[in-house]
Amino acid sequence: MNQSDFLKVVLPFKDKVFRLAKRLLVSTEEAEDATQELIFKLWKNRSKIGNYKNVEAFAMTMTKNYCYDRLKSKQASNLTLVHSNYKEKETSLDKKLEYQDSVNQVHQLIEKLPENQKIIIQLRDVEEYEFEEICKMVNMKPTAVRVALSRARKTIREELIKKHNYGVS
Numbered sequence: 001m002n003q004s005d006f007l008k009v010v011l012p013f014k015d016k017v018f019r020l021a022k023r024l025l026v027s028t029e030e031a032e033d034a035t036q037e038l039i040f041k042l043w044k045n046r047s048k049i050g051n052y053k054n055v056e057a058f059a060m061t062m063t064k065n066y067c068y069d070r071l072k073s074k075q076a077s078n079l080t081l082v083h084s085n086y087k088e089k090e091t092s093l094d095k096k097l098e099y100q101d102s103v104n105q106v107h108q109l110i111e112k113l114p115e116n117q118k119i120i121i122q123l124r125d126v127e128e129y130e131f132e133e134i135c136k137m138v139n140m141k142p143t144a145v146r147v148a149l150s151r152a153r154k155t156i157r158e159e160l161i162k163k164h165n166y167g168v169s
Helices: 003-025 028-044 046-051 055-072 074-078 092-113 113-128 131-138 144-164
Strands: none
Touching: 003 028, 003 046, 003 055, 003 113, 003 131, 028 046, 028 113, 055 131, 092 113, 092 144, 113 144, 131 144
16 A cells, blocks of 8 residues: 555544544643554554455544553653634634533533543544444444443533523523
8 A cells, every 4th residue: 555545545534533532632732642643553554454344443443542541651640631722603702702611511521421431422423423333443232332322411411401500490
């Protein structure tokens, strides 16, 4: 596999790899390092890429495992908790601030979820993977994935309702 073919295969899912790494590692710098490391590993083993049915799913699994390893390592204590700015709607300043606050709240709630739920909600609701792909990536049965996703969404919904006292007159 030459460089051009490799880039055609890997570049379409590079941003998804970064977003998953960012979700797990929080630090933008760490996520960038994880993405670069993954691409390097894929390039090093490019002769084997053709053996995989779904290179993207394989890359996401590799990313998840790499991030877990980083978090378990001694260097994890040095990870900086830096939140990047997410793309905002072009509206008035008040709307932008309100939107950013909502996004930050949801991201903070996702961070508090158990690891399984955190990964599954990232893969399904942010990256928009199909359930079958998620099952392969996290090595879980479809029912378990659906239950974890449902619980994660329910937890976030309940926390947002509590925080904003929706429904209280």
